[in-house]
Amino acid sequence: MYGEALSGIYCLEESCFYNICSDRGRRMDKKRESISKAVADFLEIPKDIVLDLPKVTIVGQNELYLDNHKGIIEYSLNRLRINLSRGFLEIEGRGLEISILMPDEMKIIGEIRSVKFLD
Amino acid sequence: MDKFFDQVSGVVKVNIKGKRPEKVLNMALSRGIYIWGIKNVNNNIECRVRSSSIEALKNIADEVDNEIITISAKGLPFWKGIIKRRLGFITGSLIFILALYFLSSFIWFVNVSGNENVKREQLLLTAAKYGVYQGAAKWSFSKTEVEEAILRDIDNLTYAKLDIRGVKANIEVVEKVLPKSEITGPSHVVATKDGVIEDVLVLAGKANVEKDQVVQKGDILISGVFLLEENPLFSPLTADDEELKIIEPTLVRARGIVKAKVWYYGYGECQLEKTEIKRTGSKQTEVFLITPKAKSKLFRIGKKDFTFADEEEILREIVTPFGKIALARTVRFEKMQNVKKHSEKEALDIARDKAISSLNKKLKDKLKVNTTNTEVISAPSELILRVKVSMEVIEDIGEAQPINIE
Secondary structure, three states: OHHHHHHHHHOOOHHHHHHHHOHHHHHHHHHHHHHHHHHHHHHOOOHHHHOOOOEEEEEOOOEEEEEOOOOEEEEOOOEEEEEOOOOEEEEEEEEEEEEEEOOOEEEEEEEEEEEEEEO | OHHHHHHHHOEEEEEEEOOOHHHHHHHHHHOOOOEEEEEEEOOEEEEEEEHHHHHHHHHHHHHOOOEEEEEEEEOHHHHHHHHHHOHHHHHHHHHHHHHHHHHOOEOOEEEEEOOOOOOHHHHHHHHHHOOOOOOOEHHHOOHHHHHHHHHHHOOOEEEEEEEEEOOEEEEEEEEOOOOOOOOOOOEEEEEOOOEEEEEEEEEEOEEOOOOOOEEOOOOEEEEOEEOOOOOOOOOOOOHHHHHHHOOOOEEOEOEEEEEEEEEEEEEEEEEOEEEEEEEEEEEEEEEEEEOOOOEEEEEEEOOOOOOOEEEEEEEEEEEEOOEEEEEEEEEEEEEEEEEEEOOHHHHHHHHHHHHHHHHHHHHOOOOEEEEEEEEEOOOOOOOEEEEEEEEEEEEEOEEEEEOOOO
16 A cells, blocks of 8 residues: 555655665665754754654644645545655545645645644 | 736636546646645545646646546636627727726816905916816826915915815815004094984093984094193193193094994885795706707606796806817796785785895894884885885994094
8 A cells, every 4th residue: 555655756756765665775864864953953943944844733623734745645535645754644534625735835624633643 | 816816827627537646736746836725526636726737737647647627717818708709898998997097187177165355266267377277187287386376376365275186176265364454543433324322432532422412424423633621730821831822632543432323224015916936846857968069968857848937057067178068957847826915914014024134134133123113105005015114223333534634
C-alpha cells in the first residue's frame, strides 16, 4: 500500500525518493537534521523554516491549515494522507475537502476527527 | 478581491476521472498550477482551476492516464458569446454611462440664496463673469476664486459661498448690515404724522407742543433751538458788558418722546350678490417636451376635457449648446360658477374684516389700538357695500431732523 502511495510522491520529488529508500541516504539525512536542529536552537530560528517541518494549525473542528507539505498521497471523503518531509500526516473525519491547495500550504475543511503523524 | 480576479480570468470546474487522481493534483502542484475547492464526489475528484491553466492540467492528466471533464465555466473569458450577441446593447450602455458622466461635469442650474437688497441678476452676472453659469464646465473655475471675486465685486456682501452639488450651483450670500447713521449735530424733533398730542416727555431741548394740541406732519414738536432764560442766581450784567447782552441762542440735539393719537384708515367692500368661480378639484395634467424645433406631448394624466378651466404652466428649462430644451407641465383645473348672495349684515361683517385685515397689515401689530370705528360709505341702492374703518392708535410720532445753521 505504501509502495503505491510512494509512487505518488515519485513524480513530485525524485531525489527525495532515493533518499528515503537507501540506508546511506537515511543516515546522511539524520546527520544533516541534527546539525540543522542544533543551529536552529542556537540561533533561535523557528524550526519549521530551518528543518522544513510541517506546521499544522487547527481552527475548531472544521478547519485545518498545513504548511510545508509535500503532496497528497490519498484523498477520500473520510481520510486524507498528506506527505511530509519526514513521514506523513493522516487526517480522518467526515466530508473532508481541500479548499485551497498551493505548493507549500493547504487548507482542509470538513469534520475532523483525528490527526495522526505516521512514519 | 480574489473572487474578482477569478471572475476576470475565468474559473473552470473540472472532474478528474481515473485511477489515481491524487497524482494529477501533485503534478499540477509541482508545476505551479493553482487548484482549489477539491472535493471527492463518487470517488472522482472535483476541483476548480483558472481557465488559463486548464490546458496544462489536461496535459498532466493525459500523462498519467486520467481524464479531465469540464463541468462548468464561469468568468469573463466565457462571456465572449454573450458580448458578441449583445454588442449593440453593451455599446449603448457604455455610451450612456459615459454621456451621463460627461454631462454631470457641467453646471445646469444656478441658484442664489440669502440676498435681500442685492439683485439676483447682479449676483448671477458676477458669478458668470468668473465662470459659473448654466452650461459651464466644473473644471473651468475655482470655487474659492469665484467666492472671493463675488465678494470683491459686490460691495454690499459680507460673505459668499459657492456650493456645487451635482449639476446644481448654489450661491449663498450674506449682506452687510450697516448701522443707522445717527444725527449728532443740533436737531429738532418733528412730527412724522398728523395727530393729537397725548403726552410729551422732553429729554433735551424745549417742548413746542402740549397735550391735546393738534399737530401736522412736519411740525416741530421739541425744538433744538432756544434762548437760555436768565438765571436769577447769576449776578446781573454790568453796563460795560452791554455787548455780551446780545445772547446767542443755544443749539442742542433735541431728544424726547412725543406720543400722539393717530388715525389709520382701512377700506373694505363686499358685493351683496356675487358670482364666484371655484375650482371643483378635478384636474388634468399634460407634460410636453419643448425643443428648439418642436413641442411634443409626452403624456397626459386625467381624461376629462373641461369646458371651463384654469390653466397653469410650470416650465423647466435647460440651456444647451443646441438651444433651449424645456419640460413643460400644463395643469388644467376645472372651474364652476357659483352665485352667492349675502345679507346686509353678512356683507358688512365681510367688508369690515377685509378693512381690518388691510389695516393690520399697515400697523404690523406694533401699536396698541385705542378705538375702532366703522363707517358705511356706500349708498343703500348700490349692489356693493363699502366700509371705511378707522383706528385710533397712540404712538410716538417724533423724528429727529437736523437744524440747518446758516
